[in-house]
Amino acid sequence: MKAFVFPGQGAQFPGMGKDLYDNNPKAKALFDQADDILGFHLSKIMFEGSAEELKQTKVTQPAIFLHSVATALVSDDFNPDMVAGHSLGEFSALVANGTLNFEDGLRLVSQRAMAMQKACELQESTMAAVLALPDATVEEVCGSIDDVVVAANYNCPGQLVISGSVKGVEIACEKLKEAGAKRALVLPVGGAFHSPLMEPAREELAAAIESTVFGTPKCAVYQNVDAKGHTDINDIKTNLVAQLTAPVRWTQSVQSMIADGASTFVECGPGKVLQGLVKKIDGGVETTSL
Incomplete structure (x- = not known):
């Protein structure tokens, strides 16, 4: 098919x-x-x-x-x-x-x-690509942050995009790197799509x-x-x-x-x-x- x-x-x-x-x-x-x-x-x-x-x-x-x-x-x-x-x-x-x-x-x-x-x-916001972490780990880290940041794109295993406020995404990137992410890179986009x-x-x-x-x-x-x-x-x-x-x-x-x-x-x-x-x-x- x-x-x-x-x-x-x-x-x-x-x-x-x-x-x-x-x-x-x-x-x-x-x-x-x-x-x-x-x-x-x-x-x-x-x-x-x-x-x-x-x-x-x-x-x-x-x-x-x-x-x-x-x-x-x-x-x-x-x-x-x-x-x-x-x-x-x-x-x-x-x-x-x-x-x-x-x-x-x-x-x-x-x-x-x-x-x-x-x-x-209406609000300054962004997205970031996260590589080489299990989805559950990314979700857990995002859920622990006291600002808007969520898993936005489940692109393929080990490649997930997060989305939210600039502050939320920046904090999440640091925490995700500490959790073992190969990369947690803010993307050049205009806002927090799918959030x-x-x-x-x-x-x-x-x-x-x-x-x-x-x-x-x-x-x-x-x-x-x-x-x-x-x-x-x-x-x-x-x-x-x-x-x-x-x-x-x-x-x-x-x-x-x-x-x-x-x-x-x-x-x-x-x-x-x-x-x-x-x-x-x-x-x-x-x-x-x-």
């Missing part, structure tokens, strides 16, 4: 999508449509912009979404038995499996990006999701919040809203897909980050990209 997976923020690169745009009329139509929906030339920034320009919140998330969805929808080899996405990538996955149409998916991603940016501006500090964004996104029409999925989406496959529209909506303040359980999601029969993981979108993570989670499965 094939699982198609979609990357999240951080996968962007200058020039992304240019080949798709130039060589596939269907993809070109999606890029042009995205520019119209967003009201600015996202495609021009993707093709010609600098790495710094691509880091702008209003650009990054729609750019990765557009690249990922276009890659899947224009390919004759897109035939998923199941789908999943890392954080932002969950929206790409939901368009790819027919739960959301392209226009609504793009609008939600744009609203999500703006809501997250506003939440970041309680995203609550204002969660509330804003919840209203947008509730007013959006969701269709019947063609196959199950394995969602970040609980790492389980879902086809019920109400469950999908609930989990999509909860995702902003809950951790991304990527390790567990991949393990669930393998347990349910996935033997090949196909990455759709910029980069090969997810292929690398999948291999670290289970070296016995096949990985590739569209």
Whole structure:
């Protein structure tokens, strides 16, 4: 069985999508449509912009979404038995499996990006990568700190990202190094994604999701919040809203897909980050990209 997976923020690169745009009329139509929906030339920034320009919140998330969805929808080899996405990538996955149409998916991603940016501006916050510690140890250390800091991304065994206030993350990094972490490195991000500090964004996104029409999925989406496959529209909506303040359980999601029969993981979108993570989670499965 094939699982198609979609990357999240951080996968962007200058020039992304240019080949798709130039060589596939269907993809070109999606890029042009995205520019119209967003009201600015996202495609021009993707093709010609600098790495710094691509880091702008209003650009990054729609750019990765557009690249990922276009890659899947224009390919004759897109035939998923199941789908999943890392954080932002969950929206790409939901368009790819027919739960959301392209226009609504793009609008939600744009609203999500703006809501997250506003939440970041309310309190100075950050994230940090922690290497070579058991998940339970990281969770225990975070729970012992009298400030906001939580496990945010379970990327693969021995690679976990924490998220919270600047003070909380800094204290946690020191304690995690003392506990034996190979590295505990603060990341160059704008805020504490997938933490309680995203609550204002969660509330804003919840209203947008509730007013959006969701269709019947063609196959199950394995969602970040609980790492389980879902086809019920109400469950999908609930989990999509909860995702902003809950951790991304990527390790567990991949393990669930393998347990349910996935033997090949196909990455759709910029980069090969997810292929690398999948291999670290289970070296016995096949990985590739569209």
